[in-house]
Amino acid sequence: FSITGFLVSRWISSGHFPLSNLYESLIFLSWALYILHTIPKIQNSKNDLSAITTPSTILTQGFATSGLLTEMHQSTILVPALQSQWLMMHVSMMLLSYATLLCGSLLSAALLIIRFRKNFNFLSKKKKKKLLKTFLFSEIEYFYAKRSALKNTSFPSFPNYYKYQLTERLDSWSYRVISLGFTLLTIGILCGAVWANEAWGSYWNWDPKETWAFITWTIFAIYLHSRTNPNWKGTNSAFVASIGFLII
Incomplete structure (x- = not known):
């Protein structure tokens, strides 16, 4: 709320939307990241996105308020070419899209790290015992169904179901967030044109x-297209999204 109040004031x-320099853009970017952090909480859904949005918001806000950008803290008059309503539409859409695409790409990068890291222990022994005690028979059947389903995929088998469950959630969140970011990026590019x-x-x-911007749009268009192919879902599409993170 304090960031929102600052932007409004x-x-x-x-007299113009606060996106005229790097300082204002970073403040707006941190606000966009906070919005991404808040939406899943409002929906009461399991929020894997917060592991990305929380540190990203803190780092962006910290850099914006550091002494490196002191000379930009004072608002200046816009040049005539920038005195347009399209400034607010174009720049805000681009920053919102970059914030969203960065979060989605980082989720894909996390997916790759988890899938290819050896000896990855997701739960302590005590937590595993508690979970096993609370398992119902139907849940055990579900576990074996998931394990058999893995054999029919092109991906390497996972050491345990918890790892599989986490990577599936990361893949789902990454796809949803990048889809939103790609839509915002398309709108931003059209407004800029x-x-x-x-x-x-x-x-x-x-x-x-x-x-x-066109290269970024192309990379994420390839990512979304790759999702239409079942053989490219998961690891392969996550590689494409990670390339998009480097491009941004």
């Missing part, structure tokens, strides 16, 4: 920012 004092045409008379100029 800065918007009122400056309209804004560029109004300001400079051309929808696309292939400058470094536009080119990099």
Whole structure:
């Protein structure tokens, strides 16, 4: 709430949406990460995303408020080309998409680390005993059904069901978050094209920012397309998403 209040007060004092420099952009990015952290909690769903969003929000906010960006703390007057409503639409959509795509990519990277790390112990012995005591017969049957299902997949077999369950949740969360981020990125690029045409008379100029945004869009389009192939779900698509993280 404090970040929201800060953004609103800065918007009122400056007369324009607070996205005119790196400092304001980082504050907005930390706000977007916090929103991503809050949504699953509101829905009361199991939130694996918080392991990514919490440290990301703290680090982004910490860097923004550090002494490195002191000269940018003061709001400045926008140049005429930036005095447009498309500034708010384009930049806010791009930052929201980058925040979302970064979280989704980090979830995919976590999936890869867990799947390929040897001797990974997810639960202590005490916790495993408690879980085994609370198992019902139907849950044991479900465990063996999952284990037999793994044999029919192209992925390596996992040492235990807990590891499989965690990686499945990470894969599901990653796909949902990246799908949202890709939609926001597409909207942001389209808004930027309209804004560029109004300001400079051309929808696309292939400058470094536009080119990099297009590369990012292409990588995540490949990721979403790979999800349509059952043989590419999981590990293979996670590799593509991890490449997207490096691109961003």
